Amino acid sequence: MGFIHRLALALVIIGAINWGLIGFFEFDLVASIFGGQTAAFSRVIYALVGISGLICIPLLFRTSEEEEFGTSRQSSRNLQYGTEFGEEPEFTDINEAASKENEKNK
Template identity: 65%
Template structure:
């Protein structure tokens, strides 16, 4: 991003904060600092913020930059259902439980 775009973006953010203060609290920060809405310096700042919005307009349509993402595709098709330490699951408890369940149902 060029320096002019960064400066314009900062001015647009300042303008957005000022509009937020006007919208929420009816308080115009720029005019209160620089002596009213009709003061020359206040009008100059309003004009700079407006021009900054126009300068930032092409940034809206600029294509997004590609971000490099490291992807590990080695193991995507080779699913490993084993545990982390390579231990096998003990299924004898399941067999014992099912046999006990059947014995309880017969009673």
């Protein structure tokens, strides 16, 4: 998810909280902070929340696979590193097999 989508989602969450406050307590937080519902800055905030809702519509149609395995560079590399706690091959067995092979060939 890019920066624009994260910003849009944050504004949608702010709008949802504001609507919750209006529904439960009849208190419009945006209007009270920015000087009423008809104040210019309040209207800008309302407009940004509305545009953010439109931007977030594609999130409804994304599958879980797209979320998990998006098109990021990191997930497309498929790097696999061993850990220091992994099992190491037994080189003594390989050396013994090689020495037995050498003895057979002589």
